[in-house]
Amino acid sequence: MADYLKDSEIMDYNTSRIQEKALEISLNSKNQFETIKNIYEFVRDEISHSLDINGQKVTFKASEVLDNVQGICFAKSNLLAAMLRFLGVPTGFCYQRLTHEGGYILHGLNAVFLDDKWYRLDARGNREDVNAQFSVGMEKLAFPVSKEGEIDYPEIYSKPVESVAAAFNGAETVKELMEKIPDRLIESST
Template identity: 90%
Template sequence: MQLNQMDDITDYLKDSEIMDYNSSRIQEKALKLSLDSKNQLETIKNIYEFVRDEILHSLDINGQKVTFKASEVLDNGQGICFAKSNLLAAMLRFLKVPTGFCYQRLTHEGGYILHGLNAVFLDGKWYRLDARGNREDVNAQFSVDGEKIAFPVSKDGEVDYPEIYSKPLESVTTVFNSAETVSELMEKIPDRLIENSI
């Protein structure tokens, strides 16, 4: 799939209220994970695997705490896909790796739901990474030689959106700002990509 960069490359390095990599905790963790890396590729892999494996997916642990801001996700050690993608973006951006946001429309409980993942810019090319977290039926891996994301699109009505945004979609952010539990959050997440990133 041909990915489409939607903004200037410098926009994929910015911090924000959501990607708050000015947080000392995010900086310390990112630096620690990159300390023994031989190159940028290894740094990205180490940070990706930390977010994928050490930050738990709320649904997998029946967690009800809603996290979204990167430092909040790190502090609580959990979040759903959108939250985990914010943390991955914040840590990589702090280390000067352009990182954006991608989306998929997936089947879910008889309908559809939006799923969030990341794209990173490495050696002049974008690669999608999905830090959702693995389980028995999910095996996402760091790969620049053939994509290995959590949910390859395979069913009728599912969509791989090619856009790479520099900010989370407004429709996603709005839902997180209004939900008090993960259960409520899951009921409100859009079932398709609604444009206009914030």
């Protein structure tokens, strides 16, 4: 479980900006459930999904996402993980293979450990056709797997998979990044 609480170059929660924002958001939380919900809703609602705003700034590290107030799903999941890990909530990474523009694309989300159970959360950001919610009952993800060829990968990783991290290397625009995102999960180890 300790691996799901680690700081890293990507989830750089030792930066003061992440710590201050996490503490500010969780200040009035009555319990861990409320803390997770409040942090999740902040990342989902206050950090824009780059594609929704036609943003072209590529962010990946948690502090970059917070500073630029935007990122794609993988970047937003890094920020969510960093903030929750700083607050002592074990947080992992999950993936889905979804249909996209006539093919497939990998989508990133998180899982949090609460009351001895993992719950998946998708902080991608809502819009007219997306309604992700914090839920410890029935999952309310941004994109439920429903089409042929789509996959809900069951693993919960302690860090972003290498193929996703590699896609961000050298990508100068979000458009270029989207072309580099893998269409399936390649790694199978945590």
